[in-house]
Amino acid sequence: MQTKNIRNFSIIAHIDHGKSTLADRLIENTGTLSQREMEAQVLDSMDLERERGITIKAQTVRLNYKAKNGETYELNLIDTPGHVDFTYEVSRSLAACEGALLVVDATQGVEAQTLANVYMALEHDLEIIPVINKVDLPSADPEKVKKEIEDVIGLDASDAILASAKTGIGIEDILEAIVERIPAPHGDDDKPLKALIFDSYFDAYKGVIAHVRLMDGKMKKGTKLKMMATGKVFDVTEVGCFRPAPVEVSELASGDVGYVAGSLKNVRDVRVGDTITTEENPTPEPLPGYRGVTPMVYCGLYPVDSADYDSLKDALEKLQLNDAALVFEAETSLALGFGFRCGFLGLLHMDVIQERLEREYKLKLITTAPSVIYHVHKTDGTMIAIDNPAKLPTPQEIDFMEEPFVKATVIVPNDYVGAVMQVSQDKRGEYKSMDYLDVNRVMLTYHIPLSEIIYDYFDILKSTTRGYASLDYELADYQPAKLVKLDILLNGEPVDALSTIVFADHAAYRGRQLAAKLKEIIPKQMFEIPIQAAVGSKIIARENVRAFRKDVLAKCYGGDISRKRKLLEKQKEGKKRMKAVGSVEIPQEAFMAVLKIH
């Protein structure tokens, strides 16, 4: 394929605006997969993605399209996630493209998340094609949405494509627009190889597979390649493209998007954002790569069974391979033993990693409550960053503390402005600005502690605005705050893994709520368990889990002994999911209880 007939593009959309359905329709329309092979939302290949209806990992697919001008084009669709946690994935995908479809729901309009992604695409100099989706719905108002795109984003929407991914309206137009409006990649096959790694994953048979976008040069089986940052040299055993399953091809040339596999067994040799070149004739300059991603949320991950420590480490390494935002280091907890402190982009990211570890790696885990990174200025003049409440120095050693704040952007219908203001104020947010997007919709910005966003800000925002609010946030700065460590004692013993850092004025309330929640969660055991919440040596709340004194099964109907045994086994299995801390057995969810209180 000649470079002039290649188009590399992404789809940018707010969650639920129909990105995955549109991708499916493009795959189907170009005959990449037959109708029969189509499973709803082909690109969301993880079970988790299908269940939650979200895209987590960017996926890639090559479409061959015969345009109206008679020529055949290779369209590389690099799918992107839509959730705020996964912004960095979007940035990686965009760096491999020349253009993007901006999909906006004709019934909803521009959302906070769309804005953030469009700005990112503009930073990458991408050609943006606005697509107004779901025009088949009765409540669709394409003209209003067009105006919003022009007013809010500042894009010319006069040639926006009206489409319905569900019914197939406008799909031809979109394919034609991709060919006509998105520029062909301008690489040079004859220059030394310069390829961007934008993703990677581990295949049990082929080793590490790197997803690449070739800027210049060619890549084929048998050549010796070099990773410019890690210095790793390897022999190429296979190159290919995605249709959407990996398919081997004879070579990849400049402008192409595909994958490369080689003698790469160590996950650390392949770094997303690195540049691949040939060993023989290397390019003098690597590509700029990516801005490093900084995790914003930390939590402890511990195996329920301490024998699984090595498996957990192994699994985290494998996941980290295609998730540059996941960081982890070993840590020890008095209550939970050996585990890892892990950093994530946000709560959904944390949730997803935890679930993948449990599902794909069959690990039973205890996750501790998430924490942001606090800056603790000590009386000796030094500053330390704390991502684990248990590591907080004693109050005597602390001069003052700072916590991270974000700039939060909320878009809502104007009826809910009051609700947003109330929630934001309750969550210690500082009002910054309010702009009318049109007569009905308002964009508010707040300066607000990240810890509040992590707890329940978005949940409450959603429920008080009947789901209309959309939220985007970016780290702003660190600000001093009155913070204290809230400890939990079970049976009189402090449990380090249950400690949290909270705003001092909220401590008493949070302590009472947390103790009450733990009372619900911790099952009755053979002895009474006092639960206490404390700040320093001051007990601020107390609850009791009463002892159970009866636990018997009814009769064996018709001699069905196996059923009885299986029931006992299930109960025993349930116990295994609990962590024995001293003599108290604590279920997994207790460690996340702090998130369940409002």
Next chain:
Amino acid sequence: MSYGVYIHIPFCKKKCQYCDFPSWEGKEDLMSAYTQAIVKEIEAQEPFLAKAGPASSVFIGGGTPTVIPITQLERIIDAVRENIPLDPEAEFTVEANPGTVTLEHMTALYTMGVTRLSIGAQTFENDILERIGRIHTAQDIKDAVRWARAAGFTNVSMDLMYGLPGQTMKNLVDSIGSAMDLAVTHISVYGLQVEDGTPLKAKIEAGEITLPTDEETEAMYDYVVNNLPPYGFARYEISNFARDGFESRHNLGYWSDKPYIGFGAAAHSYWGGRRTENLRTPEEYIASIERGESPARPEEPSTPEIQMAEFCFLELRTVRGIDREQFEKRFGCTVESVYQKVIDDLKLKELLTSDEKYIRLTPKGMKLGNVAFRAFLL
């Protein structure tokens, strides 16, 4: 070798709110084919059982055995008598649910050689009976017991339940009083269990029904355990109480590693250390018998660990406990060689006690039976 025979009648006039067992309402049209199938299944086992020797107990349970026409029940009992050698002293129980029985019913059963009736009373409070989906009233229970006596039965058992929605301690005390007044000889008392997928569970989750608190339920348990023995009902198993000599031989078989053979849909068998289960629905069961196939399916292959665990938790249900000698005979090693740590730990928790012959639950252990049983799962 003594063994038990179980026959399952999977039909009910109405399924109870708490029931998740293989029983169905509204399948009256299957009853006659079902009876025919059971008879056929029993006949097919005749040569095998002739070699095995006499059975020591027969139990026809359900579902509601008394919901099928009496002539069909007669055909099944005839088939048992003609094809299965019975010990002359064999215990022959039929479950009879109040509201589905008459004096004629009882008389017919007695004439056919049934020796024991098990009456599903559950409680004597009409509003609670209605709430849990029973079709009968307190008066129906009393009638059923009186008719049983009139028909000639001297061995009458009654099932009662505690922890029922809306049940108070006074209700339970009254129900036990009523059972005493009726002079039954055996009482099974079960705590209500809320099973997944039952209407009861759905109603509790929807907040339409509330159960007594754990503390109230515990007090009811204590009342039963403490007050039946003074009436002359000795506790011989966690949930079972009997006047001297009226212990259920059939149920004791389940708890003491005796073999049993089951007939009918979803019936379980335990023979030669292997467990099998018949096809679950009456439709599947009938179809397989009509095709001339065996309805039995082996359960997952059992390991020595599973067999030991089952042996122990079943024997622990009885007041006598685990028979050390029987364990050694069965597995070729002592109980301690496998369970020393478990036994020590449970003794420390005051759940277990032992002497030279038996290892048994303490009264506290009976109350926390599941804690001890779980510990015996390897």
